[in-house]
Amino acid sequence: MRILHVTPTYYPNVGGIEAVIRNMCRELRERGHDVAVAHLETGLSQGQDRDEECDFPIYRIPLLGHRLLGLAPGLRKIAKEYDILHVHDPQLMAITGSVLLYARIMPRVLSSHGFYGHTKNLSQFKALHQKLAFPRLLKSYHSVLAASKSDFAHASLYADNIELFENGINVAAFAPQQPLSEKDLHRWIYWGRISQNKRPDLLVDLVKACADRGHNIHLTITGRPFDDMQSTLKARLADLDMPDHFDLRPPMDDAALKATMAQAGVFASASEYEGFGLTFIEAMAAGLGIICRDAEPMSEFANSSGAGIAVDFRDVDRAAAQVCDFLDQHANTISASARRFAAKYNWSDKICDLERVYDSALSAHNTPSSTKRS
Known part of the structure; x- marks a missing residue:
C-alpha cells in the first residue's frame, strides 16, 4: 500500500505530531508498505529530502497564505502517486482545505491530535469554525482517528465516522x-x-x-x-x-x-x-x-x-x-x-488496527488494496 502522511509540521520541527508520524511510518515500512510525508507549511521551498533515521521521502510543499487560510497547490502532483492520504490536521483548516481542493477524489483518513484546543488563541474564530465548518470537514474523511477519549467525545457530537485510535510509542x-x-x-x-x-x-x-x-x-x-x-x-x-x-x-x-x-x-x-x-x-x-x-x-x-x-x-x-x-x-x-x-501503547501492537482503517477506506472508494507484504 502506498501511504502519504500529510502534515503541517515535520522534522526538523520537534513535537508530538512529528514523533507520531515518524513512528507510524517506521512501523508501516517494516510491514512492507511504501510511505512518505508531505510537509505543508508557510515559508517552505518546494523540494524533497529524506528522513534519514527511518529512510522514507519527505516532500516539502509551501503553504501559500496562512496556516489557517492557505493553499498548497504543490500537493496535487505528489498525492496522485499514492493510494491513500493520512492527514494530520488538528485545526481542520488550511491542510484539510488543500486536501479537498487538490486531492478530493482520493481516500483519506484524519488523525485528530487534540483538534485545536491546545490554546485559547482565536477563540471566537474557532467557535465560528466549529459551528459552521467542523462537522462538514469531519465528514469529508472516511474515518477520523481520535487520539484520545476526549477527542472522541468531542468529535462524536458532530459526526459518526469517529473511532478511538490512541497514539503509540516505540x-x-x-x-x-x-x-x-x-x-x-x-x-x-x-x-x-x-x-x-x-x-x-x-x-x-x-x-x-x-x-x-x-x-x-x-x-x-x-x-x-x-x-x-x-x-x-x-x-x-x-x-x-x-x-x-x-x-x-x-x-x-x-x-x-x-x-x-x-x-x-x-x-x-x-x-x-x-x-x-x-x-x-x-x-x-x-x-x-x-x-x-x-x-x-x-x-x-x-x-x-x-x-x-x-x-x-x-x-x-x-x-x-x-x-x-x-x-x-x-x-x-x-x-x-x-x-x-x-x-x-506499543506501536507494533497497534499498527494492525491502522492497516484495517486504511483497508476500509480503500474499499469504500473501490480502490484495490495492496496490503500483501513484500
Missing part, C-alpha cells in the same frame, strides 16, 4: 537502562515546548511548595522556547534563588535526554491541554512516574496506571501536599506500574 526505545529500584522520585524532569500553554512556571511553584514541606525536589526543564515563557521562567527562577532545585537547559538530543531521564524518577507537567499526551507515555515507558494537571487525557493516564497523580495547580499548596503523600506511599511501585501501563 516502547523499547525508552526502556530504562538501570534497575527500577534505583529511580530517584525526588528528581523530576519536564521535556517539551517551553510555552505559555505548557505552564512550566507552575511546576516551579510546585517544586518550591514541596521543598517547603521537606521534599527536596530537583527539576530539570528542557525544551525549545516557543513564546515569551522562557524569559518569564528565567525571571521566576532568579527570584527564587534555589539553584540546587532547578536546572533550565536548552533542547537535548536523544542521547542526552535519555541519560537525564535515566537519573530521574518523575516526569512532571502542568500543561493546560494535551491532544494525546505522548510524552507522558514515553516517560512511563522509561519507568518514570507522572505528575500532571487534573485534566484529560493526562489525568486518565495518572489515575488508571497507579503510577501518577493529577492535581489542581490553582491551589499549589494543596497540590504539593498531595504529591508528597503520593511519592511517600507509592515509592516502591511507581516505576513498575508505569512500564506496565506504557506497554499497552
